Amino acid sequence: MAGCRSWVLFLTVCAVSVFGANAEIKFTIPVGKLFTYELMRETFQNDFEPLSKLYPGRLYDDPMIFKCNRQNFPDLPEWLRFTQRHPYDNGFLYGTPVSPGKSIIEIYAVNKRSYETARQILVIKVTAEGILPYQAEFFIKLREVEKVLPSPVQDEIKQDLQKLWDTEALEIVNITNALDRGGRVPLPLAGHFEGVYVKVGSEQFFSDCLLRVLTAEHEKQCKAGAKVKIPGECNFCSIPSNCITWCKTELFDLSKQEPTPPAPTVGSGILEAGGDFIPLESPPSRDYLPDYIVTVIVPLILAIILCTLLAYIMCCRREGVAKRNARTNQIQLYHHHTILGNTDELRNMAGDRGTPPLPLSTLPMFNSRTGERASPLRSNSPSIPLIMAQHDPYVDTLPRK
Incomplete structure (x- = not known):
């Protein structure tokens, strides 16, 4: 058996070498037996320009990759596999057919040196055997x-x-x-x-x-x-x-x-004469109210409760300004008002920076608390200060030590 198989492979290689890589190669294999076919680089080398013209002494050293597919299809049959480890290695088609039939495999060899291509047809006929x-x-x-x-x-x-x-x-x-x-x-x-x-x-x-x-x-x-x-x-x-x-x-x-049962026969899809078509029963009606309550009503109620709780916390739980001032120390409130007044005064003074400076004698006298301004020509007495102080009635009410 081994010798016979070797002779078959030898004759196959010789036939390809004589007729070229475009020749059609035929195989007949039984179901359930291993099929192996080696894609030899030397076979396709004859269809390419020999490398010896450029590099003498190197005949079969072109890197090649093989592309295999079923004719008119993008891939191989389910039972057939292809492997090639490296462009300098031969490729292999192998597999075990599971059903009888005929497969036409197209093999393309791409020369990675010159990017030339060669084509080969492989016809595999699978026969039914035990x-x-x-x-x-x-x-x-x-x-x-x-x-x-x-x-x-x-x-x-x-x-x-x-x-x-x-x-x-x-x-x-x-x-x-x-x-x-x-x-x-x-x-x-x-x-x-x-x-x-x-x-x-x-x-x-x-x-x-x-x-x-x-x-x-x-x-x-x-x-x-x-x-x-x-x-x-x-x-x-x-x-x-x-x-x-x-x-x-x-x-x-x-x-x-x-044994596996035979596959069912496919009919024409046309009823016989005299037959009545009985349609399938409609599916029972479904009540969608529980689903609506669970998906819409319940989340809506939870959202309303959360909004009400948030509004109560933000609006109804506030203390108020009067209640806050009643609980705060008077001296602390006075300091707070003083800081606010001084801040406003500094902002007003900063707004007057852009005006040209005037002599002090022409500047109006003003009160820092009330904001009143008096003309310097109102009196010639040198005892009138430029900045008049006014008692704050709120300070007079504070207890003195």
């Missing part, structure tokens, strides 16, 4: 999906699993990246990998080594987080990077599952 009844899924921790998709690596993994299953009639059903299952992105350091889930199937029942996964002791060890002890005869890991994680191994017995 699904393998016994399947098992394994988790390989020290692998990434790009490193598992090449055919030689798949053959290495399959050889180890054939020894574990104790049969050579084994097929790889699906390969899934651990990130697609909710796994965490590893650190960009050496020794940290994303992990890959590999599902295989066979017509033969599970071996004794695989049935250990279903034992209560195995489940107890995995829940406790302890290292699972597997007998030496069940460890068939020839390459350390292909070793499986036993606690993430799952077995699927599809032979016991009931």
